[in-house]
Amino acid sequence: MNRSPTSLVDTVGAGAAAPAACADRGVAGSIFNIQRYSIHDGPGIRTTVFFKKCRLRCLWCQNPESQQEQPELFFNAEKCIGCGRCEKVCPEGAITLRDGRSWTDRARCTGAGACVEVCPQGARSLMGRVASVDDIFQEVSEDAIFYQESGGGVTLSGGDPLAQPEFALAILKRCKEAGYHTTLDTCGFASWHAVETIMPYVDLVLYDFKHMDPDKHKQYTGFSNEPILRNAKGIHHELKVPMRARYAVIPGYNDGVENATALADFIANELDRSIPVDLLPFHKYGGAKYQRLERVDELADTSPPSEAALTALRDIFLSRGLTAKVGG
Amino acid sequence: MITTSSQSLQKPSTFTAADEMSPRIRRLKERLYVDRYPLSIEKSRWQTQAYKASDGEPQIIRRAKSLACVLDNIPIFIEDDELIVGQGSAKPMGLELDFYAGLWPRDEIEGLREAGYDISPQEETEILDMNAYWQKFNPLPRLGEDASEEMWGFLKSGMVLPPWKSRTDGPGGGYAESGLGLGPGFYLMTVDFEVALQQGLLALISDAEKRLTAIEYAEKDALERAHFLKAAILSLRAIIGFAERYADLAQTMAAVEADPARRAELEAIAQICRRVPAHPARTFREAMQSFWFIFLMITPSPTASMGRFDQFMNPYFEADLANGRLSEEEALELLQCLRIKDMQLNRTSGKAARQKNAGMAKWHNMVIGGVTKSGEDATNPLTYLILEAVRRLPTAHHTVTLRVHDGTPEPLMKKALEVVKMGTGMPAFIGDRSYIAYLLDQGVPLEEARNYAIGGCLDVTLPGKSRTAAVGMFIVSMVLEATLLNGVVRRTGDAVGLSTGKFEDFKTFDDFYAAFKAQLRHFLKLHADKNNAELLISRELFPDPVRSVLMDGGLAEGKALLDRTYLLENGALLNMVGMINVVDSLVAVKKLVFEDRVVSQAELIQALDANWQGREDLRRRFLEAPKYGNGDDYADQIAVDLFDYWADVAASLRSCLGGAHKPTGISVSSQWPGGAQTGATPDGRFAGECLADGTMSAMRGRDLKGPTGLMNSAMKISQNRYQAALFNIKFHPSAMQSDEDLRKISFLIRTYFARGGKHVQFNVVSREILLEAQKHPEQYRDLLVRVAGYSAYFIQLGKAMQDEIIGRTAHTGAG
Ligand code: SF4
């Protein structure tokens, strides 16, 4: 396995280096939401911290606002009345007015958000903020009594928490000190060193498998699946962290029998039959987010998979002796 | 950790979603939904005739004679398919006008026509004539004409809904079914059904007769007791006679019935009605029929409680099951018939109160689960069956409330949540810990406290042993306005409050806060005076022999229910509406005006006067100030303090029936009319906008941390001091899909109740609500679509996606 003695960010993929790990409590990172009463991201009642930044670029990403590390501008054209206040304050000169609404030159936009403050319509908002480990720990602790009774805890999701490994590590350590159950929702695209350092503080991994074919994986997400599959094996066999496999079923991309069979075989043979599989059907809730980011939604014409298709896919997993269900 | 009791692991229901309604229930249900309802004046005719004939006799005797006259004469009918018989009206789905529940002047009748009721012009004339007679039983002028100037200003202000228009006519409309607390209908009490079912009414009659002959006329109250006992005997005999009329009718119908199956059913009905309620019930079916006759007699009270139904009915059910007399399916059908019977009882409010009560105004609450008197889990097979009956027939009535304690079995919670998923908001969940703590605090012995039931929507009662007067709707936000305006009620311009000084002159928040509390105490005192006057007038005009007898020791005591003292004198209530808006407003004023000093006092007053017009920027600041419902101490501490203060004030205000006033928080739907009467408030609310719903709930769209964040706020409040504390949570259906989802909601409920929560009701977000959210996104900022690994609020979704979700979402309720 690759090892890097210093930073947790290395070897796989690009991505800016995270600040060097200092005292954990001072660590800060970038998140875009903290969702309370999360019930589909691990056992019991949970709080999910949605991290910014992910190194993959899945075409079907349903949280596209999570991909970049910096805050990104959400713009709701339906609300804009073209008053021009935003144009006046933008320090980058990124905004122009045309056809009764504002237009933002995304290449120039830095996401600093001066426009957000002045918009009388609430048409502009920023997705993402820097939060300290303290802030996050304080918020997730508010529901501690609910975790206790339900066997719940804290889930880190994103984006990919492993893309900000020091930050993730610091939060996880704090949560474990407090006795909370921790879940990590990840696509597994990280250095082994990061994985190995973080996993001792994780009680459950929700591991996303995008595609079993390395070329297709590269085509759809930008990278090969090789480190992902390798990390999965390491997490299961070496680190022995309980895992649930997650398979987002995207019609026309990864819902073929061949791919599902390969995934089922991989889990059953290379990992373990005890690992449950959740089939998460593609949904269209993310569409509006692309509009607000003023990006193209590559899957605008893709429909959610049918019940029958999902059942057929699930049966492939069942036939390998795995436990599988549709939905988180 | 939560323990689930194993000692009483009841068989969880084996029914699946595939079990459908039987054809019988389907047909009965279809007949419930009619385009227009008939108004019927049969009852009022016989009431009037009896009253005219008994002029000069004691009120309680007149009341009994009037009941007897109605029961002997009102036309009766048995509908096809019915297994339980007994109608509350002479016409199918009819609304029987009843003078005990108010007068019906022309504009009220017109209002009913508009609301979908039919009455012939000739009957309308007859009603108006009778009104003239009943005018002398109208309590409104008594209250209005004796009111001091200050009280008159208070009545007029509408601070207690609805506002009065004149001293003689009150709010107008002859207080028709208003729930003003006037008239006999609205006490919140649970009669002792067990006595009626187990002993039969004949036993009560012979007891009454013995007591009547044993009366010592040397006692001061001898005559009063004799009148009471005579009235009791008359009433009980009349009820038995009414059952016999049904027996005769069933027999006659059987004789001409062609279908042998139906003929057998009618013959069985005849036999049962000859037996009960005169004699003790022997079977589940007899018990159901006996229960229904008794229940009919305590309605049309809109707040009649069905008591701890699973507790007193289960012995009959289990015995029948063991003997093979009855199958589970048959019992289930009878339970659904009971739901149908309650749906047939047509109830409405007068115009002034109709909005307050949103639709059919009745709260016939059946309480299930909880603990036994000795503290064991009380769940039994019937508990599950009652829930299954709601699942199969999810009508709006009767209401079901589930008592939850630490040992409530998880399968029961699951069953209940499966019913919640249907979207009727039923069952409501209530916490034994908080209810029992309240009762112990009132001096009720533990065993009795554990036996509590619910009357009205959430009000605590002890079966046979408590009485609570009707719940007034006190609009707290109007007190805040009066404080900002130095004692003047904004709506009327009357100076009904104290002169606590101009808002612009307050130097510190504490001074302003103290002024608000002084105003609040002042207005609550007026409210308490009004409550007491109403009770005293009702006691004189409307003694109620039936319910008096059916209370614990009713015959031995020999007094009408308002002349007695019960184990729990739950007095008159002080009920808050819009308190959370006041909390949020005070928090915002504290922060922005007195602490951060970013807004001047004069500026705020101007902005409120202008309903925020031209001051959108200011409104936004006030909206962004900390809000109750997010677990934020800064906001919550004012809520905690005000709820305690309210309880303290209540405890200092005596009730004429004994004991003190009791604090409560039940808004029903008064947040709408209450909001309409309140101008703009510093929580960022516009003038006329609806107030916060419930009591523990946050203002719509102001809680942004989900159900746990909201509960974190609500759990800080001393709910144990409150006799009820309404708390509604809405859930998008995506949060209630799998069994696992339901289990998590069960944990949510248990955690809340383990830490002082009193009530929670889940409203699965319906299509209507989502459409609303599309229109008013700012009020639905908290509506989360819960999908694994995905983060979005409903209002952030694109229009097309929203439409798609709406298309997939069920309408509210199923009937
Ligand atoms: S890994 Fe997840 S967050 Fe990252 S781009 Fe792919 S779908 Fe989006």
Ligand code: SF4
């Ligand atoms: S300030 Fe807001 S409303 Fe005005 S042009 Fe910019 S985005 Fe549109």
